[in-house]
Amino acid sequence: MDQDIIKKIPHKTIERLSQYRRALLICLSQGKTHIFSHEVAEIQHITAVQVRRDLMLIGYSGNLRRGYNIKDLIALIGTIIDSQDGQRVAVFGMGNFGRAISAYFEGRRERLSIVAGFDVNPQKIGTSIAGVPVYHIDRACEIISKEKIKIGIITVPGNQAVETAKIMVDCGIKGILNYSPSPVKVPEDVFLEEYDMITSLEKVAFYVKEH
Amino acid sequence: MDQDIIKKIPHKTIERLSQYRRALLICLSQGKTHIFSHEVAEIQHITAVQVRRDLMLIGYSGNLRRGYNIKDLIALIGTIIDSQDGQRVAVFGMGNFGRAISAYFEGRRERLSIVAGFDVNPQKIGTSIAGVPVYHIDRACEIISKEKIKIGIITVPGNQAVETAKIMVDCGIKGILNYSPSPVKVPEDVFLEEYDMITSLEKVAFYVKEH
DNA sequence: GGGTGTGAAGCCGTTCACAGCA
DNA sequence: TGCTGTGAACGGCTTCACACCC
Numbered sequence: 001m002d003q004d005i006i007k008k009i010p011h012k013t014i015e016r017l018s019q020y021r022r023a024l025l026i027c028l029s030q031g032k033t034h035i036f037s038h039e040v041a042e043i044q045h046i047t048a049v050q051v052r053r054d055l056m057l058i059g060y061s062g063n064l065r066r067g068y069n070i071k072d073l074i075a076l077i078g079t080i081i082d083s084q085d086g087q088r089v090a091v092f093g094m095g096n097f098g099r100a101i102s103a104y105f106e107g108r109r110e111r112l113s114i115v116a117g118f119d120v121n122p123q124k125i126g127t128s129i130a131g132v133p134v135y136h137i138d139r140a141c142e143i144i145s146k147e148k149i150k151i152g153i154i155t156v157p158g159n160q161a162v163e164t165a166k167i168m169v170d171c172g173i174k175g176i177l178n179y180s181p182s183p184v185k186v187p188e189d190v191f192l193e194e195y196d197m198i199t200s201l202e203k204v205a206f207y208v209k210e211h
Numbered sequence: 212m213d214q215d216i217i218k219k220i221p222h223k224t225i226e227r228l229s230q231y232r233r234a235l236l237i238c239l240s241q242g243k244t245h246i247f248s249h250e251v252a253e254i255q256h257i258t259a260v261q262v263r264r265d266l267m268l269i270g271y272s273g274n275l276r277r278g279y280n281i282k283d284l285i286a287l288i289g290t291i292i293d294s295q296d297g298q299r300v301a302v303f304g305m306g307n308f309g310r311a312i313s314a315y316f317e318g319r320r321e322r323l324s325i326v327a328g329f330d331v332n333p334q335k336i337g338t339s340i341a342g343v344p345v346y347h348i349d350r351a352c353e354i355i356s357k358e359k360i361k362i363g364i365i366t367v368p369g370n371q372a373v374e375t376a377k378i379m380v381d382c383g384i385k386g387i388l389n390y391s392p393s394p395v396k397v398p399e400d401v402f403l404e405e406y407d408m409i410t411s412l413e414k415v416a417f418y419v420k421e422h
Numbered sequence: 423g424g425g426t427g428t429g430a431a432g433c434c435g436t437t438c439a440c441a442g443c444a
Numbered sequence: 445t446g447c448t449g450t451g452a453a454c455g456g457c458t459t460c461a462c463a464c465c466c
Contacts, residue, residue: 007421012435014417018410022392036447043394045403049437052449064444064447081413083420089412096311101408103307108409112416150419153412175419177411181233183254191418192256193411197312198319199229200388200404201300201364202292205323206225207402208361208386209294210218223457247425259425260459267427275426275466 005059006080013054014081019044020051021077024070036067082111088149090173092164093156094119094134097179101153102130115147137164141171151175158182216270217291224265225292230255231265232288235281247278293322299360301384303375304367305330305345308390312364313341326358348375352382362386369393 009017023043027035037055038048055061055068060076062068091098094117105114117134119125124134135143143149152173156164158181165184168176178184178194186192220228234254238246248266249259266272266279271287273279302309305328316325328345330336335345346354354360363384367375369392376395379387386402389395397403 014414015410018413045394062448081417087416096314100307100311151415175415177415191415193415195411199226200406202229203225204362204386204388204402204404205298206292273426
């Protein structure tokens, strides 16, 4: 697919494509071969028009009678969001949360895999958690370079997040997913996504309070 | 603050208010008493105008010379997003992720606390994880009613999410935060927020791939 | 000058409405 | 009839631009 077109896909569509793929993989495993836009929409709690718009953006055309071919669509989404030769990820902070993510991710995606964990706790160094080898943070640059890691997930406590992000950037990480409660700063050329569970929970609590 | 005004605050502003408060609490603990909009903005990676807009929406006025009074602002945000008499939360699925959330949350907010965990693993039932007592899922309705729980977090494996959400709704939960990879369906009057870590990671990976 | 507060404009994602097709 | 594909309208959030103030 044309690079220029891919570059113009909005963030939100990228997120939804990822979600569509997950839903489609489940449908495929249930033996379905085709699906209508309104079926996808219902699963994702959005409208059918939205689904068709997204598929329009990536240039996919469905069949009028049977809807979209699930296998083809999964493949097409793969060509857009996956990297040809796979991407490697490291987790910074192998506490409860780091372990949870490693376990959650184990073997879910061929082209995106967690290959290293970093921590400072000597009891964890040298062990393997959910199939992910744990190294001391001091070896970050060495391992990142050796393992060709470009993406890092921050799961250290809030007060260490800023410092950790600095190390990641210095070692050549180009994409950071920050799950700590502290926002971090990165250079322009590093993609940063931050998510805080407390904010989400407070939001839910707010709307529950307001009925 | 006037209820009608609160109802009109957009979702995004609510999220940012939660984030502002977190940042402000840190500033307060560092001994600062006042802060400018551009300082808040920088922490959150947004613009100063955006911050001022949000504060305008909630009717807060700063001091021209010194900016915003941190203590007052924290208090005001509290009156908007917190519930007067506190809200109680349950975690469904005390695996790695459920444990991580419980630990992460322990003692962070007075007005929002995790008071129960549910699981099916007999080894966990009756124990306490990160200060949260664990019950068998069969007792969900009993405990939810007794503990006056209105909010639930789903951290069960994807294939059990739909079923778990059903139980939650049936037991009277009014707000759900779904961290499982499977979207769930809930009635109109239940507030639902879904977040999937794989989607976020795929998004980061996509933008790293695209430079 | 460097802040705040805000009407107006701009932008971007979503939804409407409908043509086209099997 | 019931779906897809899409130009056009809509709406809500963000940014511009500027008045005002110390």
